[in-house]
Amino acid sequence: MGDLPGGLNHSFAFGISADGSIIAGNGYALRTEAVRWIKNPSTGLFEIDPLNSSVPFFSEAFDVSADGTAIVGYNSDANREATLWRNEEITRLGDLPGGVFDSFARKISANGLVVVGESQSATAWSAFRWTQSDGMVDLGNLPLGFQAFVSGVSGDGSIIVGTDYSCCPGRYEIFIWDPVNGMRQLADVLISRGVGLAGWTLDRVAGVSGDGKTIAGSGINPNSQDEVWIVRNFKP
Secondary structure (H helix, E strand, C coil), X not given: CXXXXXXXXXXXXEEEXXXXXXXXXXXXCCCEEEEEEECCCCCCEEECCCCCCCCCCEEEEEEECCCCCEEEEEEEXXXXXXXXXXXXXXXXXXXXXXXXXXXXXXXXXXXXCCEEEEEEXXXXXXXXXXXXXXXEEEEECCCCEEEEEEEEECCCCCCEEEEEEECCCCEEEEEEEECCCEEEEHHHHHHHCCCCCCCCEEEEEEEECCCXXXXXXXXXXXXXXXXXXXXXXXXX
């Protein structure tokens, strides 16, 4: 896929459209910049951020909608800010109240209508959910968490998964969010439904399927070994 012209052979791909024709990530040409690649040998990588300033800025892209028309990430001139690029237009998504102005858009729903990520709030790094109608909504943290990071969102934006660092017991724990139940610890939900997790620590989640019914990640098994896991037929 190459690199930006004048770059240092430094590029990363993070998101891909449903048909594989559009890929987003970042490249380096004097600074890190969000890039898009289109399946066309003559196109290669090119910048997707229209901001052109003499002041150094950085941007990265992390995900693409299913149809490839919307890309999310962040843009940084004075502060890092969650950003949506859609049809060659840029939308700054803002920041949660309180704390330092700092936000990232990590994932976008398949239909391109829901953006999720994290932002500094008054007391923590909190997960957020953004829509055109509601703007950026604080999803909060787990009861003892203060450093939430989003890993995945279902196709319609109704199920969100990620991790939150808990001060007690001092490790990452997996959260799941839906509009009815809010944010909950995934392990607690599974145990309440009879899933045997004795000796397990679930601390990493890779993502959630488009229908929201399958969740995958990794953790530490009862033998103190790293092991991947998968939850099927999940219901909020």
